[in-house]
Amino acid sequence: MIQLTILGCHSATPRADAxxxxxxxxxxxxxxxxxxxxxTQVQLRKQKVKFSRLSxxxxxxxxGDHYLGLIGLLSTFSLLSRTAELHIYAxxxxxxxxxxxxxxxxxxxxxxxxxHTLASSEPETIxxxxxxxxxxxxxxxxxxxxxxxxxxxxxxxxxxxxxxxDLNIDKAYYKSIVKGKDVKNRDGKLINNKDITExxxxxxxxxxxxxxxxxxxIVPQITGVSLLYHESTFLEEQEHLCxxxxxxxxxQAGIMxxxxxxxxxxxxxxxxxxxxLSLFEKEAKVVFNNAExxxxxxxxxxx
Amino acid sequence: MIQLTILGCHSATPRADAxxxxxxxxxxxxxxxxxxxxxTQVQLRKQKVKFSRLSxxxxxxxxGDHYLGLIGLLSTFSLLSRTAELHIYAxxxxxxxxxxxxxxxxxxxxxxxxxHTLASSEPETIxxxxxxxxxxxxxxxxxxxxxxxxxxxxxxxxxxxxxxxDLNIDKAYYKSIVKGKDVKNRDGKLINNKDITExxxxxxxxxxxxxxxxxxxIVPQITGVSLLYHESTFLEEQEHLCxxxxxxxxxQAGIMxxxxxxxxxxxxxxxxxxxxLSLFEKEAKVVFNNAExxxxxxxxxxx
Numbered sequence: 274m275i276q277l278t279i280l281g282c283h284s285a286t287p288r289a290d291a292x293x294x295x296x297x298x299x300x301x302x303x304x305x306x307x308x309x310x311x312x313t314q315v316q317l318r319k320q321k322v323k324f325s326r327l328s329x330x331x332x333x334x335x336x337g338d339h340y341l342g343l344i345g346l347l348s349t350f351s352l353l354s355r356t357a358e359l360h361i362y363a364x365x366x367x368x369x370x371x372x373x374x375x376x377x378x379x380x381x382x383x384x385x386x387x388x389h390t391l392a393s394s395e396p397e398t399i400x401x402x403x404x405x406x407x408x409x410x411x412x413x414x415x416x417x418x419x420x421x422x423x424x425x426x427x428x429x430x431x432x433x434x435x436x437x438x439d440l441n442i443d444k445a446y447y448k449s450i451v452k453g454k455d456v457k458n459r460d461g462k463l464i465n466n467k468d469i470t471e472x473x474x475x476x477x478x479x480x481x482x483x484x485x486x487x488x489x490x491i492v493p494q495i496t497g498v499s500l501l502y503h504e505s506t507f508l509e510e511q512e513h514l515c516x517x518x519x520x521x522x523x524x525q526a527g528i529m530x531x532x533x534x535x536x537x538x539x540x541x542x543x544x545x546x547x548x549x550l551s552l553f554e555k556e557a558k559v560v561f562n563n564a565e566x567x568x569x570x571x572x573x574x575x576x
Numbered sequence: 577m578i579q580l581t582i583l584g585c586h587s588a589t590p591r592a593d594a595x596x597x598x599x600x601x602x603x604x605x606x607x608x609x610x611x612x613x614x615x616t617q618v619q620l621r622k623q624k625v626k627f628s629r630l631s632x633x634x635x636x637x638x639x640g641d642h643y644l645g646l647i648g649l650l651s652t653f654s655l656l657s658r659t660a661e662l663h664i665y666a667x668x669x670x671x672x673x674x675x676x677x678x679x680x681x682x683x684x685x686x687x688x689x690x691x692h693t694l695a696s697s698e699p700e701t702i703x704x705x706x707x708x709x710x711x712x713x714x715x716x717x718x719x720x721x722x723x724x725x726x727x728x729x730x731x732x733x734x735x736x737x738x739x740x741x742d743l744n745i746d747k748a749y750y751k752s753i754v755k756g757k758d759v760k761n762r763d764g765k766l767i768n769n770k771d772i773t774e775x776x777x778x779x780x781x782x783x784x785x786x787x788x789x790x791x792x793x794i795v796p797q798i799t800g801v802s803l804l805y806h807e808s809t810f811l812e813e814q815e816h817l818c819x820x821x822x823x824x825x826x827x828q829a830g831i832m833x834x835x836x837x838x839x840x841x842x843x844x845x846x847x848x849x850x851x852x853l854s855l856f857e858k859e860a861k862v863v864f865n866n867a868e869x870x871x872x873x874x875x876x877x878x879x
Contacts, residue, residue, distance in 0.1 A: 286652045287615075289622050311648045312590075312615050319592050335680045337651050341644075345614045348640050349589045366680030373676060377638045377669030379719050416682050 275300045275425055275477045276574045277500060280316035282541035282567035284484075284506050284520075285338050287311050292569050293338035294483060294542060296502070297322050300425050301404040306330045307421060307481050313342035314349055320570055325355060329400060331407070332363035333483060334418035340367065344374050347382060355384040362389040362399050362407075364417050391419055396494055410494055412485035414519045420482040422495060430470035437469050477575040480535070483542050486515060487525040492532045499575045501535040502567065504542035505553050511546075523553040527560030536575075541567035578603045578728055578780045579877045580803060583619035585844035585870035587787075587809050587823075588641050590614050595872050596641035597786060597845060599805070600625050603728045604707040609633045610724060610784050616645035617652055623873055628658060632703060634710070635666035636786060637721035643670065647677050650685060658687040665692045665702050665710075667720050694722055699797055713797055715788035717822045723785040725798060733773035740772050780878040783838070786845050789818060790828040795835045802878045804838040805870065807845035808856050814849075826856040830863030839878075844870035 276299040281292025293310025297317070304326045306313075317324040324346075332340050340363070350359065361367070368388040375381065389399060391409060400407035403426065410420030429451035437450070442464060446456040455466045480495040483504040495501060506520035515521060521529075523540055530538035538561055540553045547553070550566050557564040565573075579602040584595025596613025600620070607629045609616075620627040627649075635643050643666070653662065664670070671691040678684065692702060694712060703710040706729065713723030732754035740753070745767060749759040758769045783798040786807040798804060809823035818824060824832075826843055833841035841864055843856045850856075853869050860867040868876075 285655055287618050287648065289618055311645065312618065315590050315592055315615065335677075337648055337677070337681060337683075341648050342614065345590065345640055345644050352588055364680075366676075370673070370676055370680065373669075373673055374638075374640070377667075377673065377719075378640060380640075416680075 311341040523556035527557035530561040538564040614644040731776040826859035830860035833864040841867040
């Protein structure tokens with residue numbers, strides 16, 4: 274299971290009804306934060322996310338609308354007497370900024386804060402545990418920027434309990450069976466694993482790509498993901514602004530989704546110049562039909 | 577005229593309905609920001625403050641709930657192509673933090689940003705222009721902290737136009753008359769200024785005192801101010817928490833207002849532990865009757 278909660282999906286300046294980039298991703302109970310614009314901690318409360326459970330925070334790049342809410346959130350964890358480790362994955366510079374802020378405020382955190390500094394221009398695996406892996410997706414923006422590819426790991430095989438009982442298999446073997454092993458039953462007969470299990474649920478994946486110019490060379494890395502979030506700061510009419518600002522249009526996001534044969538495309542990082550956000554969905558759908566705009570509070574789930 | 581707009585008045589962690597410290601003060605059209613917790617720029621928009629007109633920003637101390645909204649606000653000014661000078665008065669450390677954030681984000685501001693670093697433990701005049709003066713009020717908190725005393729300057733005397741016309745005085749003298757000068761009329765007769773003018777409106781003043789332990793030795797400096805904002809993080813029942821945290825109770829704020837014979841007391845910086853904020857007003861009023869709690873969006877005005 275993966276579940277993505279949008280906390281904010283607008284570019285640049287926060288406004289009363291427009292929150293900068295921040296998302297919570299839940300993969301099999303592992304709760305992770307992706308980007309953390311100003312006001313994220315208030316959004317976490319509004320969306321009723323149990324944010325004390327956050328274990329890993331991924332920051333794509335050091336433009337303010339993607340990280341300025343982090344220092345406040347870290348301080349709040351400390352006020353709430355957090356003790357669990359917190360891992361932060363971010364470009365060079367963030368650790369220095371945060372440590373300077375702690376220093377001038379004579380603040381110290383009540384929990385271990387572990388920094389993972391990202392500097393490579395090639396994809397790298399930055400997290401690998403029993404539930405998932407996370408890879409960086411090098412993007413093309415005005416400053417050093419990574420997207421992130423989250424892949425849930427395939428779970429155990431599903432035990433067909435009726436067959437197992439029929440075949441007189443000892444309960445002690447169940448753990449081995451769900452791992453795919455053939456076992457002997459109480460009569461000493463070897464039982465083929467495929468006869469007593471089903472394939473596990475498919476392992477879903479999520480690719481987060483913000484902020485970036487159109488960058489088709491990442492397609493092989495993100496091909497086949499369940500969910501792709503791709504920025505669409507502009508509509509095609511303003512494509513000329515993409516070159517200087519290193520952003521994408523909704524159409525380009527649609528092209529990426531199509532090329533990568535993803536299951537669903539989520540659009541976000543909308544420029545404040547647009548009032549009618551449905552135009553983004555409309556533009557992307559011309560190229561790739563299963564497209565939807567992000568919105569604060571929206572939840573995308575793959576079971 | 578002075579007008580104070582409360583943007584936020586809660587301590588520590590921002591929540592959906594509780595904004596950290598930030599206030600806008602308008603003295604004769606000079607628009608100033610006092611403290612700038614996370615989310616201040618959104619509050620400025622919500623309260624419909626014309627924030628491009630802000631000319632001076634005063635930061636009391638470098639705990640996050642008093643300054644974390646500043647970097648985002650400064651960036652927004654730049655996105656909006658501000659060109660006017662902006663002055664920031666803050667303790668040592670803030671300039672370094674902001675400059676590091678600009679550096680890592682490859683950002684530059686579109687306008688001149690002028691830092692005034694505060695380091696003295698004695699009151700000092702940090703701004704003196706034709707409309708007002710601003711002095712620091714050294715406070716007693718866990719880190720170096722200043723309050724600020726804003727004093728509007730007495731305006732011109734008020735011309736009594738009927739008398740001036742009756743006395744056959746040339747229009748060319750009006751500017752001298754409002755400055756208090758005696759002038760000769762067209763018949764060569766010396767006219768006493770007091771006969772043709774009224775006293776100007778009283779010059780109001782505002783003292784901002786947050787965050788601080790009870791510090792009665794600042795009373796002489798703030799005596800007689802029109803408005804006193806004094807923090808009241810706790811109620812008397814939790815006075816034991818004040819010593820360690822260097823905060824005050826509502827009762828202590830009331831005592832300060834009474835000792836300093838101020839016109840009105842405004843309470844703020846409430847701890848999140850309290851649900852019923854009317855208790856703060858009630859507690860302060862036992863000592864000083866003209867007390868009122870701050871609230872986001874509330875406006876206090878002295879004409």
